[in-house]
Amino acid sequence: MTETPPAITTLRDLQRLTPARVGLGRSGASVPTAAWLGFALDHARARDAVHAPFDEVALAAQLGELGLRVDCVRSRVRDRHDYLVRPDLGRQLDPQALPGLQDCAGQGADVVLVVADGLSPQAVQQRVPSVLADLLPRLAAAGLTVGPAVVACGARVALGDQIGAALGARLVVVLIGERPGLSVPASLGAYLTYGPRPGRTDAERNCVSNIHAAGLSDQQAAQRIAWLVREALxxxxxxxxxxxxxxxxAAPSVSFDTAAAPLPRPG
Structure with missing residues (x-):
């Protein structure tokens, strides 16, 4: 039986269904004080999320507990300000990190995982261990080999191309903090690139986004990533x-009994 969608008859009904700012009301030529203060608070949370520190040591320890070999690297950015104004440097690996990665290049794993701070380090710290705890058994069940997990500081998505190429991976999965919004300051995204190498474009990637408490769950994200990994390879x-x-x-199969339900004749 199909569920009847909830009726929306007032703005209050709509407000219960979305975190978007709708029906805020008016106070003269502006919005009410409570609505303005709520906006200012969410804006401050988004800014704080961008500038939050990234504890790569603690995260590497958590990934190690999942049985992964973990390497920590940096991009060419010097600090957070550099990261925000020079996105090109976040796509390039620190030259000092390259020799260490090349030492592992002979392993040629099916999948290499890159965990990057991105624009919301908080989302990475909160969600990545849980997502990987569900994802790794799925990859193992599919008979896929997983190389080292690389924790990357000051990273943009494209940094995974250089890391994946250095490790000789068939496919790279970059788990990275997404740009904070006014309703979600801590959201994780996953970007998959087959045959990683410098110069890959965003049109050559798949993305699983909006992994957060009010969006895609960690388990749902792991299921989608695992499916995409299998199909990509x-x-x-x-x-x-x-x-x-x-x-x-996961959808149930539907069978049609054409004998019991003949098609109507035209006309």
Whole structure:
């Protein structure tokens, strides 16, 4: 039986269904004080999320407890201000980190995991250990090998291309903090790139986004990432050519008895 969607007859009904700022009311030519203060608080939380410290040592220890070998690297950015004004440097590996990665290049794993601070280090600290705890058994069940987990500071998504190429990985998964919004300051994203190498474009990646408490759960994210990893390696591609049909995998099959329900004749 199909559930009847909740009726929306007032603005208050709509407010219960979305974190968006709707029906704030008016106070003269402006919004009420409570609405303005709520906006200012959410804006401050978003700014704080961008500038929050990234504890790569603690995160590396948590990933080690999952049985992963962990390496820590940096991009070419010098500090957080540098990261925000020079996104190009966040896509390039610190030259001093490259020799250590190249020492592991002969392993040639199916998947290499890159965990990057991005624009919300808080989201990475909160969500990555739980996502990987669910993802790793799924990859193992599919018979896939997982290389070292690389914790990257000052990183943009494209840094994973250089790291994946240095490690000789078939595919790289970058787990990174997404840009904070006024309703969600701590959201995680996952970017998958087959055949990682410098110069890959965003059109050659798949993304699983909005992994947070009010969005995609850690377990749902792990299921989608695992499906995309399997399909990407089987088809040898990622990006616009790989559609995320992971939800169909869990959908119940429907059979049609054409004898019992003949098609009507036209006319």
């Amino acid at each position: 089987a088809r040898q591609l990622t990006g616009v050519a790989l559609k995320d049909d992971s939800l169909l995998e």
